[in-house]
Amino acid sequence: MSAHLAEKIRSHGVETYPHECCGALLGRDSESESHDAVREVLALLPLVNRRDDSPRNRFSVTAEDVLEADRAAQQQGLEIIGWYHSHPDHPARPSQYDRDHAWPWYSYIIVSVQNGAPQDMTSWHLNDDRREFLQEGIEIRQRAAV
Numbered sequence: 272m273s274a275h276l277a278e279k280i281r282s283h284g285v286e287t288y289p290h291e292c293c294g295a296l297l298g299r300d301s302e303s304e305s306h307d308a309v310r311e312v313l314a315l316l317p318l319v320n321r322r323d324d325s326p327r328n329r330f331s332v333t334a335e336d337v338l339e340a341d342r343a344a345q346q347q348g349l350e351i352i353g354w355y356h357s358h359p360d361h362p363a364r365p366s367q368y369d370r371d372h373a374w375p376w377y378s379y380i381i382v383s384v385q386n387g388a389p390q391d392m393t394s395w396h397l398n399d400d401r402r403e404f405l406q407e408g409i410e411i412r413q414r415a416a417v
């Protein structure tokens with residue numbers, strides 16, 4: 272993803288601090304020159320965290336969010352490839368809640384926000400038996416490839 276989008280995820284986390292932010296990752300799957308699977312984030316759709324009960328450590332994506340994200344993706348010729356959220360004052364590692372509520376296939380980006388300042392950003396996906404999150408690398412491009 273571009274440095275610009277990475278920055279947008281971080282600033283969304285700062286904006287909603289001490290609550291969690293969340294949003295959709297829009298983009299596409301492709302292949303690198305060495306034929307490795309590459310997932311490109313090309314746009315974001317910030318969402319409202321609807322967890323009124325516990326917005327500091329929970330986020331939830333509703334069916335309406337998925338529809339809205341899907342519409343936004345289609346308009347741009349992209350698809351939903353994952354979701355991002357922040358961890359206020361917690362490390363950028365998935366919680367038990369995150370694992371229990373994750374869907375297969377999607378990438379989950381987590382940004383840690385400590386005392387209102389963005390820290391690590393990590394990305395995860397469920398392994399094949401859906402019991403464990405595996406970390407995946409994030410490559411930040413300084414300039415958009417044309």
Ligand SMILES: [Zn+2]
Pocket residue numbers: 328356357358365366369381
């Ligand atoms: Zn989380």
